Amino acid sequence: xxxxxxxxxxxxxxxxxxxxxxxxxxxxxxxxVKMNEWYGVKFSKSYESDELWYKINKKGGExxxxxxxxTALLGLSCFVQPPMEGVLMWVNTAVPLLFLIGVIExxxxxxxx
Numbered sequence: 001x002x003x004x005x006x007x008x009x010x011x012x013x014x015x016x017x018x019x020x021x022x023x024x025x026x027x028x029x030x031x032x033v034k035m036n037e038w039y040g041v042k043f044s045k046s047y048e049s050d051e052l053w054y055k056i057n058k059k060g061g062e063x064x065x066x067x068x069x070x071t072a073l074l075g076l077s078c079f080v081q082p083p084m085e086g087v088l089m090w091v092n093t094a095v096p097l098l099f100l101i102g103v104i105e106x107x108x109x110x111x112x113x
Contacts, residue, residue: 004083010092011078017096018072021064028061045110056110063102071095 027033033040035053040046041060046053074095078084084092 006089007078007081007083010084010089010095011075014075014078014092014095015072016075018068018070018075021068021071021099023068025061025065025068028057029065030061031058033057041106041110043107043110045113052110052113055113056106059109060102060106063105064099067098067102071098074098 028040031054035047035050040053041057043056046056074092078092
């Protein structure tokens with residue numbers, strides 16, 4: 001794959017992943033997701049009560065939205081920066097892992113409740 005195509009692939013994938021994360025976060029932030037087994041922040045503490053479910057999911061949604069936007073913006077930056085090679089390419093490949101920071105932030109928040 002040519003260096004220019006790497007920018008294009010990383011730009012499209014990181015922007016797409018970031019937008020999907022941000023969109024999935026909106027119902028959580030607005031407390032629209034009832035306790036369930038499929039969608040939401042699923043720590044054991046989340047299942048202790050409806051109140052904890054909504055608090056943890058709201059905060060988790062906020063973190064997910066924030067890191068989704070950051071991921072999308074970094075993806076968009078791939079379209080305007082010079083062709084990536086070496087370390088910079090691998091760093092940009094790992095950008096979607098920023099989401100894990102939000103997972104850790106949410107876990108710390110839930111642990112303090």
